[in-house]
Amino acid sequence: MASGATETERTAVGWAARDAGGHLSPFSYTLRKTGPEDVAIKVLYCGICHTDIHQAKNHLGMSRYPMVPGHEVVGEVEEVGAEVTKFRAGDVVGVGLIVGCCRQCHPCKSSNEQYCPKKIWSYNDVYPDGKPTQGGFSSAMVVDQKFVVKIPAGMAPEQAAPLLCAGVTVYSPLKRFNLAAPGLRGGVLGLGGVGHMGVKLAKAMGHHVTVISSSDKKRGEAVDHLGADAFLASSDGAAMAAAAGTLDYVIDTVPAHHPLEPYLALLGLDGKLIVMGVIGQPLSFLSPMLMLGRKSIAGSFVGSVEEAEETLAFCKDKGVTSQIEVVKMGYVNEALERLERNDVRYRFVVDVAGSNLDGAA
Ligand SMILES: NC(=O)C1=CN([C@@H]2O[C@H](COP(=O)(O)OP(=O)(O)OC[C@H]3O[C@@H](n4cnc5c(N)ncnc54)[C@H](OP(=O)(O)O)[C@@H]3O)[C@@H](O)[C@H]2O)C=CC1
Numbered sequence: 001m002a003s004g005a006t007e008t009e010r011t012a013v014g015w016a017a018r019d020a021g022g023h024l025s026p027f028s029y030t031l032r033k034t035g036p037e038d039v040a041i042k043v044l045y046c047g048i049c050h051t052d053i054h055q056a057k058n059h060l061g062m063s064r065y066p067m068v069p070g071h072e073v074v075g076e077v078e079e080v081g082a083e084v085t086k087f088r089a090g091d092v093v094g095v096g097l098i099v100g101c102c103r104q105c106h107p108c109k110s111s112n113e114q115y116c117p118k119k120i121w122s123y124n125d126v127y128p129d130g131k132p133t134q135g136g137f138s139s140a141m142v143v144d145q146k147f148v149v150k151i152p153a154g155m156a157p158e159q160a161a162p163l164l165c166a167g168v169t170v171y172s173p174l175k176r177f178n179l180a181a182p183g184l185r186g187g188v189l190g191l192g193g194v195g196h197m198g199v200k201l202a203k204a205m206g207h208h209v210t211v212i213s214s215s216d217k218k219r220g221e222a223v224d225h226l227g228a229d230a231f232l233a234s235s236d237g238a239a240m241a242a243a244a245g246t247l248d249y250v251i252d253t254v255p256a257h258h259p260l261e262p263y264l265a266l267l268g269l270d271g272k273l274i275v276m277g278v279i280g281q282p283l284s285f286l287s288p289m290l291m292l293g294r295k296s297i298a299g300s301f302v303g304s305v306e307e308a309e310e311t312l313a314f315c316k317d318k319g320v321t322s323q324i325e326v327v328k329m330g331y332v333n334e335a336l337e338r339l340e341r342n343d344v345r346y347r348f349v350v351d352v353a354g355s356n357l358d359g360a361a
């Protein structure tokens with residue numbers, strides 16, 4: 001172990017949900033010792049993703065409590081294990097949704113480790129020794145270096161946080177489904193945390209971007225502030241019909257049950273509907289909606305560590321930033337409620353280090 005590495009478990013203070021009510025409150029727990037491949041991180045900022053609501057409120061029926069959510073984590077390295085080569089104390093780093101994998105399966109060997117059947121989630125999961133994983137709404141985390149990325153110099157840490165889930169979640173499918181070339185016509189359904197990064201990344205790739213939203217409320221913001229080229233309210237049947245067959249892809253970020261057919265209808269030949277939302281009920285469509293146009297419906301799950309690094313580099317290079325509202329941890333329950341009622345432009349980021357968590361324990 002590197003000199004200065006602790007031989008004992010450290011205590012962290014997080015904000016945890018205790019049951020499916022999803023209310024977060026202070027919770028002390030121990031982190032594992034900083035192992036040879038581990039990076040001990042003081043959390044600076046952590047974004048709030050809609051998945052944190054799904055998990056805290058047990059929308060998928062798989063939640064374990066107490067649960068410290070948070071998977072858009074930016075922090076400062078405090079200590080590294082003896083075999084850590086990528087990082088040193090003082091580095092500003094990021095951690096996303098995945099903190100472990102088997103390293104032997106096909107997904108792991110092809111840099112698709114987020115699809116490893118033995119992946120370990122950054123919270124609501126357990127390490128092989130049975131210790132629960134806990135996320136970034138916490139003073140500190142200890143993470144295997146493989147799942148840690150460097151935040152590019154000059155990028156504000158609070159700005160970087162949403163790139164570690166929302167950003168890479170959009171970047172990965174655009175790249176993997178060959179939808180990163182300039183000139184494509186894309187749609188983003190649902191203008192929230194993931195959706196706003198979809199608009200920004202797709203614009204930076206040179207696409208013509210249409211926002212498809214549940215109401216007209218975000219029209220001005222989408223076009224004037226985020227740079228969308230067009231805006232459709234899904235409730236406007238005439239506008240939806242006029243746009244039929246015009247898009248190469250639609251990134252569907254809606255976090256609740258919804259019909260797919262209105263959005264399949266927007267796709268042209270070979271168009272792709274990429275479903276991102278975590279929805280615990282079956283979605284349905286009529287098969288001719290796919291056949292007549294050779295369309296496909298695909299899913300995609302966050303992105304690999306390599307893609308997270310690419311997303312950060314792409315955003316730095318193109319000057320892409322997230323649009324965030326920074327809040328203290330004491331406001332996290334209000335922020336979760338506002339996120340659930342669609343009242344945030346477009347991502348909350350918790351100023352964890354500025355929230356005096358140790359004092360609140
Ligand atoms: N596949 C993956 O790897 C990932 C999946 N996710 C999932 O993606 C989904 C979106 O996450 P995130 O962007 O953080 O969520 P947000 O709540 O920030 O955004 C979702 C947007 O969808 C629209 N919307 C919300 N509720 C409804 C509804 N009932 N019917 C129709 N539209 C609705 C709203 O946009 P508008 O006002 O424009 O209609 C809202 O802003 C979640 O389910 C999350 O768990 C998140 C990250 C990674």
Ligand SMILES: O=C/C=C/c1ccc(O)c(O)c1
Nearest residue numbers: 049051060097165278301302
């Ligand atoms: O925020 C990222 C999480 C995405 C996600 C995808 C699928 C699933 O079953 C989840 O629980 C979360």
Ligand SMILES: [Zn+2]
Nearest residue numbers: 049051165166
């Ligand atoms: Zn997320």
Ligand SMILES: [Zn+2]
Nearest residue numbers: 102105108116
């Ligand atoms: Zn694996």
